Amino acid sequence: MPLYRHLFFDLDHTLWDFERCSGETLEELFHEYQMESLGDVCAQSFVSTFRTINRSLWLQYGTGQISQQQLRDTRFVLVMNELGLPQTDIPASLTEQYMNRCSRKPHLQPYAREVLDYLHHKYTLHILTNGFDDVQMIKMQSSGITDYFSHIITAQKAGCYKPDGRIFSYSLQLAAADTATSLMIGDSLEADVIGAQRAGMDQVFYNCEGIGHTERPTYEITCLSELMKIL
Ligand SMILES: [Mg+2]
Known part of the structure; x- marks a missing residue:
């Protein structure tokens, strides 16, 4: 790995x-x-x-x-x-x-907090979202996860949306990261997985609904807790 x-x-x-x-x-x-x-x-x-x-x-x-x-x-x-x-x-x-x-509701996906607690000691974490600036910050504060992340990158800030390759280059540059040591984790095959693939980054497809598909993500999980085995 x-x-x-x-x-x-x-x-x-x-x-x-x-x-x-x-x-x-x-x-x-x-x-x-x-x-x-x-x-x-x-x-x-x-x-x-x-x-x-x-x-x-x-x-x-x-x-x-x-x-x-x-x-x-x-x-x-x-x-x-x-x-x-x-x-x-x-x-x-x-x-x-x-x-x-x-946006003021606090609910997270199952194991999200446990996974962030585990990962933030080992990796630098960032948010890369197509959501809107104003509401994404409120969601993160309401659910108490803001402090886990170094950079919070929105499509609004980047000026383009996932899966556009430019938002991935923008994020890598901002985080002073490179494709070889970066991993994108998301629930959208198109925006997160195919977008990151095209940008040259490894990807985790969080397929919690178990949808059928023909893509080949680097990793595929149905529960966030599986990240603790992969990473
Ligand atoms: Mg999503």
Whole structure:
């Protein structure tokens, strides 16, 4: 195994449990805004519809088809459409409330803290995320993981998104790291694994949902605790 010195972690769905934090927030808002009174819809379908639409919007954002603002502006409009609810009934503060509350949720993926505790003694850790500056910092503070990391690199700061090779070169330069001793760890095959592969870095695919694929990441894990065996 190569001697790694720098580990670059993705944040959403890799360390910070986006689905749990987002789901909890959506359920709270659904009940507070009494959305069950708007039509034949329950909190569960609101959460699952949001999840599907949000994923597809993030794919479009990642390929530069839509901007951050468009993603934020259209998310709930599309969810309401899909659920057959009148758009005029979208509470004005829904997007803002969602953004504020969700990023303040503290939930991490299983074993994230144990793994960071173990790794930070042996390696220099960094965050490399396609998320937005304003919310990523809050998520890290809310979940108490900020101090584990030397550099927190966002797509906004770098001016491009994973899997664009330029964000990897930017990160390596900032961290004074080289490809041979760096490892990218993330849950996205396209952004994290293929992106890092093209940039010449080894990669860990965190495939917690066990999706089928034909890529050949350097390592593949289904639980973060496996990192303690690899590294
Ligand atoms: Mg991710």
